[in-house]
Amino acid sequence: QVQLVESGGGMVQAGGSLRLSCAASGLTFGSYGMGWFRQAPGKEREFVAAISRSGVSTFYADSVKGRFTISRDNPKNTVYLQMNSLKPEDTAVYFCAAVQRRTASINRNEYNYWGQGTQVTVSS
Secondary structure (H helix, E strand, O other): OOEEEEEOOEEEEOOOOEEEEEEEEOOOHHHOEEEEEEEOOOOOOEEEEEEOOOOOOEEEOOOOOOOEEEEEEHHHOEEEEEEOOOOHHHOEEEEEEEEOOOOOOOOHHHOOEEOOOEEEEEEO
16 A cells, blocks of 8 residues: 655744655555645645656656655655745645656646645744
8 A cells, every 4th residue: 555644844934944844655666756745724735846756856846846855765766845045925734746757747636646735834
């Protein structure tokens, strides 16, 4: 059974930082591209960042480029999202997801597995 478990969310002031982690089990982690998505109340789930199986290629939404960094540790079956210079508009539930392809994807419909999400709240 595949499980993706996010952690590291919380409440932070604008300008602060958080690091999200997503621990995967039940799948061959190195065979999956990984992505982070977020969903704010009343809005659709949107792409944040993605990383290829090897970790060589990364992709970011324009809204987070230069502030967020995605990385992965394949021996630990974990993907991370370092979030710096947080803004109130970053407030959302953040989800990690796995897609069985060499490269990553910005399209949420292509992802095979999803975590339950972790809340990030940024106060002004």
